[in-house]
Amino acid sequence: MNRAWAWAIVVVAIVAVWVDIPKHQFPFPFDCPGVCYRLGGQSTFVEIKTHLGLDLQGGTQLILQLHPERVPGGTTTSIDQLNNQARVVIDRRINSLGVSEPVIESLGADKILLQLPGVSDLAEAQRIATQQAFLEIKVPDLDASGNPTGTYHSLTPPLTGANLKPTFVEFSGANNAPVVHFEFGPPDDQRWVQLSKDFLNKPVQINLDGKEISAPRINQVFTSGSGIIEGGFTTKTAKELSTLLNSGALPVPLEVVQSSRVEPTLGQDSVRRSMVAGAIGLLLVALFMILYYRLPGVIAVIALLFYTALTYAIFRLIPVTLTLAGVAGFILSIGMAVDANVLTFERLKEELRNGKTLRVALDEGRRRAFPSILYSNLATILTALILFNFGTGTVKGFALTLIVGVVVSFFTAVFVTQLLLHAAIEYASLRRRRLWGVEERPADGRDGRAAASVTA
Amino acid sequence: MLFRFVERKFWYFAFSALLIIPGSFFLAIGGLKPGIEFKGGTLLDLKFGAPPPAAELHDVFGGLGHAEAVIQGAEGGRMQVRTLTLTSDDISKTDQTLKAKYPSFLGDDASTVSPSFSAELVTNAVRSIVFASILIVLLIAFAFKEFGWSAFRYGFAAIIALLHDALVVLGLFAILGYFFTVEVDSLFVTAVLTIIGFSVHDTIVVFDRIRENLHLNRGEALNPVINYSIMQTLARSVITSLTVVLTLLALYLFGGYSMRTFALALLVGIVSGTYSSIFNASQIISLWQEIEDRIRHRGGRPPAGVRAAAT
Numbered sequence: 222m223n224r225a226w227a228w229a230i231v232v233v234a235i236v237a238v239w240v241d242i243p244k245h246q247f248p249f250p251f252d253c254p255g256v257c258y259r260l261g262g263q264s265t266f267v268e269i270k271t272h273l274g275l276d277l278q279g280g281t282q283l284i285l286q287l288h289p290e291r292v293p294g295g296t297t298t299s300i301d302q303l304n305n306q307a308r309v310v311i312d313r314r315i316n317s318l319g320v321s322e323p324v325i326e327s328l329g330a331d332k333i334l335l336q337l338p339g340v341s342d343l344a345e346a347q348r349i350a351t352q353q354a355f356l357e358i359k360v361p362d363l364d365a366s367g368n369p370t371g372t373y374h375s376l377t378p379p380l381t382g383a384n385l386k387p388t389f390v391e392f393s394g395a396n397n398a399p400v401v402h403f404e405f406g407p408p409d410d411q412r413w414v415q416l417s418k419d420f421l422n423k424p425v426q427i428n429l430d431g432k433e434i435s436a437p438r439i440n441q442v443f444t445s446g447s448g449i450i451e452g453g454f455t456t457k458t459a460k461e462l463s464t465l466l467n468s469g470a471l472p473v474p475l476e477v478v479q480s481s482r483v484e485p486t487l488g489q490d491s492v493r494r495s496m497v498a499g500a501i502g503l504l505l506v507a508l509f510m511i512l513y514y515r516l517p518g519v520i521a522v523i524a525l526l527f528y529t530a531l532t533y534a535i536f537r538l539i540p541v542t543l544t545l546a547g548v549a550g551f552i553l554s555i556g557m558a559v560d561a562n563v564l565t566f567e568r569l570k571e572e573l574r575n576g577k578t579l580r581v582a583l584d585e586g587r588r589r590a591f592p593s594i595l596y597s598n599l600a601t602i603l604t605a606l607i608l609f610n611f612g613t614g615t616v617k618g619f620a621l622t623l624i625v626g627v628v629v630s631f632f633t634a635v636f637v638t639q640l641l642l643h644a645a646i647e648y649a650s651l652r653r654r655r656l657w658g659v660e661e662r663p664a665d666g667r668d669g670r671a672a673a674s675v676t677a
Numbered sequence: 678m679l680f681r682f683v684e685r686k687f688w689y690f691a692f693s694a695l696l697i698i699p700g701s702f703f704l705a706i707g708g709l710k711p712g713i714e715f716k717g718g719t720l721l722d723l724k725f726g727a728p729p730p731a732a733e734l735h736d737v738f739g740g741l742g743h744a745e746a747v748i749q750g751a752e753g754g755r756m757q758v759r760t761l762t763l764t765s766d767d768i769s770k771t772d773q774t775l776k777a778k779y780p781s782f783l784g785d786d787a788s789t790v791s792p793s794f795s796a797e798l799v800t801n802a803v804r805s806i807v808f809a810s811i812l813i814v815l816l817i818a819f820a821f822k823e824f825g826w827s828a829f830r831y832g833f834a835a836i837i838a839l840l841h842d843a844l845v846v847l848g849l850f851a852i853l854g855y856f857f858t859v860e861v862d863s864l865f866v867t868a869v870l871t872i873i874g875f876s877v878h879d880t881i882v883v884f885d886r887i888r889e890n891l892h893l894n895r896g897e898a899l900n901p902v903i904n905y906s907i908m909q910t911l912a913r914s915v916i917t918s919l920t921v922v923l924t925l926l927a928l929y930l931f932g933g934y935s936m937r938t939f940a941l942a943l944l945v946g947i948v949s950g951t952y953s954s955i956f957n958a959s960q961i962i963s964l965w966q967e968i969e970d971r972i973r974h975r976g977g978r979p980p981a982g983v984r985a986a987a988t
Binding site: 282304308324326332484486487490495497498501503505509510546550552555559560563592596597599601603604608610611613614616623 | 750753790794802806864875
């Protein structure tokens with residue numbers, strides 16, 4: 222049992238270190254900087270890299286110009302309000318792509334400044350920021366005998382995507398093509414059902430931003446407000462459309478008037494110094510643990526290295542955008558990882574001083590430190606989960622790093638440290654009480670080692 | 678060696694009050710100054726032939742009375758500077774200073790920027806904390822379920838300790854804001870959240886020891902049990918904070934200028950969290966028990982005079 226755990230932990234450590242290594246700096250035997258696999262005709266490729274936030278890495282800046290004069294049919298909403306609404310929509314769109322912590326500000330009344338960390342895909346960023354995502358269903362014009370003429374017109378009032386429930390991507394049809402599933406909320410769902418009765422066996426046109434994306438034929442009378450959009454999508458474009466529809470349409474056309482690279486807000490120098498400072502701090506912690514706890518201290522440091530490698534690997538895989546706030550969450554979780562070890566070691570020392578043998582003291586120490594570790598970590602995870610759910614921007618990123626950190630620290634402190642401690646007492650030379658930070662007892666004085674060996 | 682943690686509780690409460698009351702006063706009169714991220718301001722787009730380093734530019738703006746300036750380099754020799762709202766006089770003064778100092782300064786473009794963090798960020802965070810506090814009370818009550826209804830007082834004591842730590846830090850920054858115009862940003866919000874997490878964590882460890890000792894020594898009075906429970910967890914409390922404080926101290930001393938405020942907030946909060954878990958949280962439990970005993974004493978048994986008359 223223990224052996225199986227040990228192997229599992231070794232495998233996790235190797236995978237974590239593999240994920241942590243920046244691949245593009247090494248000539249790898251195969252040309253893939255991440256996880257790549259091929260199954261039949263499908264191949265997937267996920268690049269693994271550290272995502273740093275705007276404050277640490279800088280990114281791309283787009284300045285978007287509002288064009289209220291291009292709103293079809295004009296608008297009576299003030300430009301300030303349009304600006305606010307547009308920023309809310311952009312924020313929602315970017316957030317639904319993952320936690321990336323953008324900066325979205327109005328620049329004067331008629332411009333929006335958008336900064337995204339990194340420069341992964343400028344074209345995608347521009348599309349997401351400027352695509353209006355105005356969905357409209359149009360019905361066919363009919364000739365005198367009731368046949369469609371091939372042109373379409375809007376209903377009055379237009380049937381738009383304003384009332385959509387959250388859409389999602391599904392796969393349908395003979396070739397399992399990705400489609401976007403949508404459902405109208407009331408009262409538009411009734412209009413959608415009515416439309417299927419009025420235009421049975423005739424095509425309707427699904428328009429996005431005034432362009433037809435598909436014109437499916439209605440084959441049966443609908444019973445609910447749902448339907449699908451087919452448009453020769455790939456999985457990626459289908460997801461993008463679904464995200465755009467879910468975030469709502471932009472209230473006003475936007476145009477990119479400037480796009481440029483920006484440097485980190487914290488300044489390279491400041492970031493570098495902080496990293497060095499953090500490393501010095503951690504080194505001091507490691508030194509302190511070893512000097513104070515001796516052998517268990519060394520084990521704790523090994524467990525902490527494991528912890529750091531695993532957490533960083535998870536940050537790269539999810540991926541988590543690391544900002545200074547996220548680093549704070551990380552530091553706090555290191556503190557908690559250290560704490561779990563300190564709790565166990567203090568108990569261990571107590572048990573040893575009470576005259577227990579190493580093996581018994583180890584088990585007792587773990588058993589009695591466990592509730593403290595469990596409940597204190599649970600409280601932190603609980604708080605972090607709530608912050609993640611209701612938080613926005615920075616707070617959300619912080620919460621995510623904290624959740625990952627605390628869960629991993631719980632795992633390392635409870636499993637890895639214990640396993641290493643138990644492995645250590647298998648060696649007679651590592652069983653000397655002095656190594657465990659307790660004085661040799663006068664009672665077993667010269668025979669301390671022998672006594673431990675017999676009873677262990 | 679036994680330190681009298683419980684018997685001297687009113688001294689510790691008084692010390693906490695000494696820390697909290699001035700801070701709360703400045704908090705109430707609006708000492709906490711929201712930074713540009715929450716208030717918005719002016720964005721200057723400066724164009725240079727050869728842009729100066731960000732840190733140097735920050736000093737220039739500091740000299741002009743805008744230490745809050747956030748400098749961000751951009752493509753094409755541009756430097757974007759965010760400051761609190763500048764008047765057109767301020768802008769022309771800035772222009773002159775920059776022209777005098779940097780021959781390659783080509784001019785600027787000023788526009789008003791909205792806050793990048795809405796008030797929503799703060800209200801959401803506060804709402805989340807209130808919600809989380811309720812769940813923490815329930816979690817602690819569940820962990821201490823063997824005590825029946827008294828389990829809830831442990832949860833409440835943990836929340837009071839949490840409020841204590843948050844108030845110490847908020848108060849300190851309200852005072853700093855009032856006298857030295859130190860502003861708080863979104864990083865400060867995360868610092869406070871971090872402190873809250875640490876505070877509860879610390880308190881639970883002490884409480885769990887009390888729970889275990891009460892379990893092992895049934896029938897013993899509460900106060901002595903609290904005393905030696907704190908004693909037993911003292912080494913752990915100090916060592917754990919010490920490790921975090923070491924890291925933060927390194928960040929405060931050697932980290933860049935933008936890290937300073939952040940590291941200071943965390944540093945003060947962690948120390949306060951350790952103080953409240955040793956000197957406040959369990960003492961609240963003790964006080965609660967004493968008050969309850971006194972009330973029961975009064976209600977349960979008839980007053981001495983009445984009893985004497987009856988027998």
